[in-house]
Amino acid sequence: MSDNPEGAVTPDTIQRLQAEVPAAFAMLAGMQLGLFSELAGGPRSVAELAATLGVAEDRLARLLYALVAVGLLETRETGFANGPEAASFLVKGRPDYVGGVHELLNQLWHADMLTAQSVRSGRPAALHDFAAASDADMAAMLRGMHGTAIASGRELLRRFNFSRCRSVVDIGGGSGGLVATLCDARPGLKGILFDLPRTAALAADILAATPGGDRVTIETGDILRAPPGGTHDAVVLRALVQVLGQADAARAIANAAKALRPGGTLYIMGGGILDDSRVSPRSAVFLNVTFMNLYEAGAAYTEAQHREWLLAAGCSDMQRVTLSTGSGIIAATRQS
Ligand SMILES: C[S@@+](CC[C@H](N)C(=O)[O-])C[C@H]1O[C@@H](n2cnc3c(N)ncnc32)[C@H](O)[C@@H]1O
Structure with missing residues (x-):
């Protein structure tokens, strides 16, 4: 009954x-x-x-x-x-x-408490500006994301074939956990961590203590201004597109694609990939709420938006995987 x-x-x-x-x-x-x-x-x-x-x-x-x-x-x-x-x-x-994530959760959950304030004011009430954040805040964010960056590297290796990949650039790679993990698993692979100068400086110590980190080269730059040097077999953008506004997201993807050889693969990863319905996966829906408190323009974007940006960047054969956590991977191939 x-x-x-x-x-x-x-x-x-x-x-x-x-x-x-x-x-x-x-x-x-x-x-x-x-x-x-x-x-x-x-x-x-x-x-x-x-x-x-x-x-x-x-x-x-x-x-x-x-x-x-x-x-x-x-x-x-x-x-x-x-x-x-x-x-x-x-x-x-x-x-x-993954227990180090508490440093990130502390920042995200504080921001979540300010959602009504952000909606009322039309501004991010817990603004996180990568250029202006204190070194202490940035370092806490990098440590907080390090465990999931490593786990994401493992996830990439599980789901995609890196056996013929000789060089990979992790753009906005943060702590470098992802690219170090790829290098650790693939002895012939050359890894590059590309990030803004200040983040890269903070990442160096974390990278040095990470398996595979000694095989990663650090390159500083701003993906909104220019692509990393050289051409590579793979480029990864994890949790980067989602911190940018739409025009910058398109620009970052276009510059990332320029760093690929024809036939190379661009991987967009992160918690901010939405289904076109915008109500799933749930984690992306809620991250999108958190982002409005943190970023002027950063947001979770739909699969269709990613597809449009990738096509404009000369990439096709798009494949999307949604992980059990709700995080996603979009892989696409650079055309000649
Ligand atoms: C949310 S964090 C993600 C870090 C790392 N990919 C991860 O998943 O752990 C965003 C990263 O993008 C970097 N970033 C932001 N704007 C950038 C830009 N214009 N060019 C290069 N990197 C940028 C930040 O410094 C930071 O390391």
Whole structure:
């Protein structure tokens, strides 16, 4: 028998959305405190953890129970332990570690709190200007994106054939995690990280500590002004098109295509690739809301918009893949 036999409207969506937000903030706090890394060696009591972290037991215990409730931690007789997902992805030093994303989430979620203000004022209430951001903010953003940049490199290798690729440029490559990962997997591959001078300077240390990073050359430049030097087998634009306005996005793609040899492949990747309906994938829809708080003109763009820009840049044979996270990859071939 139905719980709701008369088909009355219930506030399920409203209640579910309210409940999800604090759970995500508990995960964020766990990452920020390094809790999951502290539990790498096995279960620990609240008292032990509190002593290691130098914090009070009472508040820490509440957070630990919340993390059990969301499924990231488990209770054991001797205390709290990482659940399988936390053990794989949130312990610093593990190959699949993504816990550094808290630095990025901190920036994005602060911005999300200002959506109504951005709509009211018609301006990004948490403006992120790549040229004007402080070094500390930029470095936090690069560290925050590093784990997903590495994961994106692996995803590219899983889904596309790089066996005959000799050189690849990652334009707006940020930390260089993606291109380093490609180089690490393909010994004959020459990798270039192309980014604005200040970002490139901040990326150098992260790159040096990343497997494959020693094989990546850094080239500084502005993709809106000129393409990277030389011609290459592949060019990647990850999470770059989405930080630009429409005219600049078209210009960046056109300049990126100029860095390809005929027959080379241009990969556009990121969370900001929308279906033409504009209501899916959900992550792109919500990132598009976040972007209005961060950028004057950056936005998630539809597949049709990407297709138009790629065609204008002399690229065809477009192929789009949507990953389980909602992030997308659009690959296209440069015509002769
Ligand atoms: C959101 S971040 C993405 C970083 C990296 N691709 C990743 O996925 O981790 C955007 C990057 O684009 C770079 N960028 C922004 N405008 C640029 C421009 N005009 N030319 C080159 N790089 C640019 C920024 O410095 C930053 O590294």
